[in-house]
């Protein structure tokens with residue numbers, strides 16, 4: 505790991521865009537959650553991360569009293585839980601969409617504002633626009649720094665791990681639809697929720713779509729006349745992925761099966777799945 509990802513250190517990656525990595529590295533989070541600080545005289549914080557007082561203090565110190573907005577891309581527990589603590593420390597309003605019912609979400613997230621698709625906040629005359637991107641999570645939004653063409657992509661697009669889709673809140677059709685929306689935007693760069701900044705957004709998005717469709721073709725090919733459960737399908741669909749990641753891959757596998765079921769390709773049968 506390069507020292508660029510040293511937790512707690514604010515690193516400027518372009519004028520007015522800094523990143524502080526939280527201390528939560530892991531298979532899903534890469535080096536840790538990226539907390540982004542956008543703006544100079546007025547600062548928006550995107551995804552303050554898990555509750556970690558030291559990380560919040562690093563954000564407050566880097567903000568130098570200029571933090572005006574606290575934004576959450578979604579309410580998975582590695583992104584939004586520190587919003588409340590950061591609001592207490594700065595007085596800035598929290599903007600994001602409430603957690604839906606169901607597990608794996610930060611149900612304590614209490615936004616001051618729930619952004620609509622296309623709504624923007626202003627920082628020194630620069631616009632940060634909300635782009636609704638359901639799929640990884642139903643309440644997921646990306647934030648576009650319009651004048652820089654820079655997309656803060658949360659977990660919708662990641663630096664070097666493939667986003668996991670967790671049904672029923674996560675949905676593969678929504679995910680691919682959101683990627684298609686993003687593909688139509690004039691993007692110049694992507695600042696993801698985990699991992700390094702990405703250039704060539706069109707190539708990144710096309711690669712993600714191709715990866716998902718290739719995986720889906722493997723799922724489809726693995727289905728037979730006899731029902732097979734998720735654990736039985738994993739080795740043939742995810743044989744190229746380290747076994748330690750199969751527990752995570754199960755979720756995305758289910759998301760593909762649900763999409764194939766809608767298209768009349770797959771059928772549920774008891775605990776298993778078979779060809780329709």
Ligand SMILES: [Zn+2]
Pocket residue numbers: 578580640641659
């Ligand atoms: Zn997430």
